[in-house]
Amino acid sequence: CASFQEVPSTAAPLQPQVQDQPFDVAGRLAVNLDGKGHVAGFDWQHTVDDDQLAIKTPVGNTVASLHRDSHGVTLLADGQQQFASDVETLTERQLGWPLPLANLVWWVRGHPAPQFPYTTTPEGHLQQQGWLIRIHRDAANLAQPRRVELEREGLTIRLVLSDWRQFVPLLPVAPALP
């Protein structure tokens, strides 16, 4: 049976509510913050209430592991454990740049974050939460985005989503009846 998603009373739903789905994807990411940054590999497993993200070097060893659940977010790196309420605060504090994971969860699937308003540029790119989001798909596989580029003044985050191991299409649910 389709479970009805609680529509937050404040934000008028600008788009059909979408049922979240688990995914499992591997790829690489590049961060450029005013000319400083990194390139790394990643493995990312997402479920409705849990995210597990491993950041890896080209040689395949994990240098940082990030885990989000209902209690908050834990980052394990350099043998130490850091905790914060959300990923943006934690990554800003530990890495110097905010990873908007809660929104990225939708953007990497080519979908605006359902709980926030958004606009699109003339070229059809998404603007949401202060970010410009460019989503690139390979002709051979239109369902699963291949590259996602996020831009916010001074900060560019590029992701190549090279291996969608699990991808469930996002289908709108029936709107919540009052």
Next chain:
Amino acid sequence: AALPQFKAFIAGTKTLAADFTQTVSGKQRQETAHGTMQIQRPGKLRWTYAQPFEQLIVGDGKTLWLYDKELAQVTRRDQAGALGNSPAALLAGSNAIERDYQLREVGKTGKVEWLAASPKKTDNTFESIKMGFTANQLVEMELADSFGNVTRIQFKNLQRNAKVNPAQFRFTPPAGVDVVGE
């Protein structure tokens, strides 16, 4: 035994070229990559990933460059700090390997004699690094991190002390890519 083979390998290797297969085994999955590598001791290296993605790592002796083609980004790092104990550092590093690493024999499997190299100053990139030798030739490396992943690198078509074009160890960022520092 592995130690004399390692010493003979390091002492007798000015340049080395090889193809490699890298297999990373994590908790649930395994990822394989292929590429080529060239080194010129001391300090020069070119580590190219061809499959499943294109990534180039060049150490020119001063700067370590990493270029990811699809991400269209180059990172540049001071080579001394950046090598950490990635395989390139051990192979291309200056002859101070004994100074920076504790070396001990860890036995033989099949024809491969294994040497463990543990960094003297703690570095959490790798928990353990092993090098495998057959007939004074490096054939395999095994690197374990602290998250339970093991990376195995197998070398093939090794050419030792062949002439290597010095341009291989220089890198100029292509037009149109972002170049980021530390």
